[in-house]
Amino acid sequence: MNQAFIGLGSNLGDSRQHILDAIDALARLPGTRVLARSRLYSTPPWGVLEQPSFVNAAVSIETPLAPHELLDALLTIERAAGRVRGGERWGPRTLDLDLLHVAGVTLSDERLTLPHPRMAERAFVLLPLNDLAPDLQVPGVGTVGELLAAVDSSECTLLP
Structure with missing residues (x-):
């Protein structure tokens, strides 16, 4: 079984x-099985700024799926929610699922990089991930809690 962390937006x-x-x-x-779910956050758009704010969350799961199988499953879930890839990069979307980290796995190929290569710089990823695993070590970068302290999360708000 693999423990994986997934960002949702x-x-x-x-x-x-x-x-x-x-x-x-x-x-x-x-x-x-879903082990834990973060709180929901409202976060400003990233990349393309002229779009609505996002709702973001993170989950921790335990799964027998290998990282690439899990990635394929995430893409299927996105499509079922109406997500169409190939549009504007960082543009609006019904659902975005990012495989952020799989315990004990570091990889980089044409389809997948683990841990997620930009998670350390994004408050919309780190805030919900911090709810689940503040001490999670992102290889070569630091813990989730340390990374969150280093980014500006002032425009992110907890949703009721």
Whole structure:
């Protein structure tokens, strides 16, 4: 079994519901269970600024799926939520699922880099991940808590 951390985001449609539905879909993956779920955050857009704010969260799962199999499952869940890839990079989306970290796995190929290469600089990833694993060591960079302290999260707010 692999422990994995997944970042979730949405800024189109009923974003909160898209996130909750995605967490349910993750729990239905073969042999997989959701270990923990972060709180929900409202975060400003990143990259393309002229778009609605995002709802972001993170989950920790235990799964027998290998990293590439899990990535394929995440893409399937995104498509089921109406996500169409190939549009504007960092643009609006119904659902974005990012495989952030798989315990004990470091890899980089044409499809997947683990840990996620830009997670250390993004408050919208670090805030929810800190809810789950503040002491999680991101290889070569530091702990999630240390990384969160080094980014500006002032425009991110906890959702009720």
